[in-house]
Amino acid sequence: MKSEYKILILAFLLATITLLQTSLSARDIIVDKNGNVNSIKKGLRLCQIGDRLIVKKGYYKERDIEINKSVQIIGEDFPVVDAQFKSGLFHIRADGVRIEGLVIKNSAMSFVSEYAGIKIDSAKNCIIKGNKILYNYFGIYIAFGADCIIDSNTIVGRTSKSETTSGNGVHLWYSKNITIINNKISKQRDGIYLEFSENSTIENNISEDNLRYGLHFMFSHRCVYKRNIFRRNVGGVAVMYTKFIHMYNNKFENNWGPASYGLLLKDINDSEIKFNLFHENSTGIYLENSMRVKLEKNNFIDNGWALKIRSNSMDNDFTDNNFIDNTFDVSTGSKHNFNTFRKNYWSKYSGYDLNHDGYGDVPYKPVGLFSAIVENNSPAMILLRSLFIQILEVAEKVVPAITPVKLEDVQPLMRRVK
């Protein structure tokens, strides 16, 4: 009887030790199409917390892969995981999960569920790196996540024609401290979408050819956007209802169409937009109900309208910007002006600088007569570049009657800002 007890205790101890060992030292579990463990789901069942799941090259028809423990899934030579348009793919519910080097494709379209290539649900410290996330409804979907990093992924949506049947490339919902860096996103609905997501950094991404916006956020305060490129998106970039945004060194290019904007600001307050390039957009920046935004050292080149400012936008500050070869520099619906323009360079400025201090001696009025006319009477746009309009513009410059008198740059620069 006694010896039996001893053996039992010994066995129990041994078992706990081995268990402890496995959980402390991470193991590598190999998933191979031709091996014992031939699916990711099988591999995940064998995994303990902290293990690495190495996925060998191959074609894995798997979907609804639930990850409930902190593991790393690493692909070798880009194994393909295909949901065959039946449902979603990876579903992360644990902290500290890492997914790297996979091709994740073909999640289903649904009007009920947000089927995604990778969905992170209420998890922290996850890393999604270097994956190719192709033809999914949503690319990466993070809900209630925090401190995650999305790095160097290529996300390509299916070539859907309508906004409703396509999801977003990177979708953030009630998340915090997310870093989205070095990704290339195209052909989704919105390239990057944030809602109620704060303190995030979006850096060095390329978001192009999306069905709606390259970047779209709402109620996402204190985020930083740096060195991103947003081009050829059907709607451009639209950001709404947000405070304390910092946008630096981004490029907004070729967002061209009747309802396209380089950057549409709606209810954006106390933010900074600096060193950005707006090139060949039908509207460079559209400001609606936006207050105390500082716009400095941006380049507006070859846009239809460089700026469209609704009269409910106040106390915005435009300093040291270059306005070069835009069809219209500024357009506004109001005869009043509540914003300041100082020390900008305007390529259309024809004044002089007698004392050679670098500032023109005559104020520049960036709202032309024709842009004021078109604002109230859009069919008149058909007279664009008519000789009659050009004569009127000259007359208006001499004696302003229609354009807002106070909207002017009193110190227009003679040379462009470097």
Add this chain to the structure above:
Amino acid sequence: MNTILKIIKYELRDVIRSKWILIYFAFLFLITEGMFQFSGSSSKVLLSMINIVLILIPIITISYGIIYMYSSREFTEMLLAQPIKRKTLYTGLYSGLALPLSLAYLGGVGIPFIIHGVDESGQFTVLLILLMSGVALSFVFTSLAVLISLSSDDKVKGLGIGIFVWLFMAVVYDGALLFGSYLLSEYPLEKPMLGMTMLNPIDLARVLLMLKFDMSALMGYTGAVFKKFFGSPYGMLLSSGMLMLWIIVPYLIGKRIFVRKDF
């Protein structure tokens, strides 16, 4: 046919000898070449050339045409004494005027583009439309010039009417259009405006060029309507048909006057 060619040949020699056509050519060439030197990109040159085409070609063509018709009046009368059909003479006179003007334009604007090329292949169609609408405008305003000079024997009066016609089409018409669009701003005006621009050759050429430059995006809904119309084969056919009408109708009226006129 042979007689027409002979008259054209003589006129060509005469027009070139007067040097104005060469100055016109040199002027266009220098402007285009100069723009290439200063701006460097062919898209900007194309955009600037719109102004040249739309403003300069009509005024230069109509005033030169009228002046030429009056100054060669005696020669025309001398030819009338010869056994030549009046219709033949008229065709010869007209082509002898319209062809050198068009050629000077094509050369003056086209050669710099041949030298420098266009940046993107997409601009090639824009260049083509630019050249074609310039030639069409040259023909339209030659027709008008011939018609005006035939309908009035007074040189000063003829020139005055010519300049007024140009002023009306280039400036007054657009002013009236703008005024009208304000008066009726409650109504959807896209289609009426479209119809109105079709009636003025300068406006027609301008809108065609604007749409080729993809300015339609700036025009919002209006632009979408225009683009849909002008982009369709039907719209293209109709607008080039309208330009043809602007050439043919004054030409035929002028012919009628010329045939019946008691010189």
